[in-house]
Amino acid sequence: MAEKRRLLRFTRTERAVHWVHATAFLVLLATGLALYLPSLAELIGRRPLLKDIHVYTAVAWAVAIVAVVLAGDRRSLGRTLREIDVFDRDDRDWLRGRKAPQGRFNAGQKLNAAITVAFAILFAVSGAFLWLGERDTRFRFAQTILIHDWLTQISLVLFLGHLYLAVIHPSTRHALNGMTRGWVDAEWAERHHPKWSRGVPPETR
């Protein structure tokens, strides 16, 4: 049987950034919900412990992201940033719901990445104000908790959509392979990301 052709979609550094962020997001979401929802708060209790886990996970997230960037393959991260930034005519057509060939990231993935990074910063800023405000009235603003909540609610919707496309939706879930092992099927790439797959030298393993 002929070996299937595979293409390397994500470098180890790119995957490390993704999984550091994903792990932190899940821990923060779980502890955050237990702090936020009255029914869960009653069920679980242990508020001081959950608060500590929440805050220290946020700190660990920031440290880990910086560590991966410093120790990893920054050229591949730079390339990713440029690809996310640039929307060509096909990307704009794709966003309007037309069929248009896509690169390594489709336009939706690019938008999702931009939102994720912006939200991470906004979460960190509002979270820092919440933490500081409990200790010093100069950092206490009535709207901080509201903003942190809104970010959570929007992120939850985006996360569920992301999870659906990556794990459940039959035609897109192969993409998960790219994020776990790095490579994707060349045929699949040809269907979903033709502008990218035609440009990469095939890497068979």
Add this chain to the structure above:
Amino acid sequence: MTAPEADPRPYGRRAFLALLAGGVSSFAWALPASRIFSPVTSGLSQLFANVLPVGGWRIYTISGSMPVFDPTSWTLTVDGLVERPVTLTYDDLEKLPAAEQVSTFHCVTGWTVRNVRWRGIRLRHILDLAGPLRSAHALRFVSSEHPYEDSLTMEQALLPDVMLALELDGSPLSRPHGAPLRLVIPEMYGYKGVKWLERIEVVAQQPTGFWENLGYDQDAWVGKSNGYG
């Protein structure tokens, strides 16, 4: 590789920067916006009651688990600088003259619940039972969620809408809300409203409470303390 007809545009960074600007500027517009939407969200909060805290309550605790109310053994003690220390059971409290009020609950962390219907006993009735001595100037409220406690001056405690609440919105206080008894003082932020109240000690000098020890204001007037106003 990009042909001129591909017309590349930096939408990625624009989306990122726009979101960042929107998020940072929301420190200016989040409150007015939430007020516009509050009829919707408070309606939702009544629908989902305890499931989603949309425009509703959040439950803050300081210990591993919330105290459990046992009606057969629970008591409220009023002691300290009083003529006759009293110990009241839940039945005793239910027999005292009840009062009702609708007031707004403000939390120092920024959320508010409007039109909360409380039913309970005026604090001054309870104090009259024990008879504070002339040397009494403050009250120390002790929660069975140790080491939570807070205090009021006698003057603050005698404000007309200060209440020891047994019911919230028509039903007995639930466990997260401090069953069976909590202090309500609508003029002040919620951290003054000690939940799971088990003891009122009448004292000469006002002690500092749990959050005051962590930097919160002793007088928690809504809008005029803790950095607001």
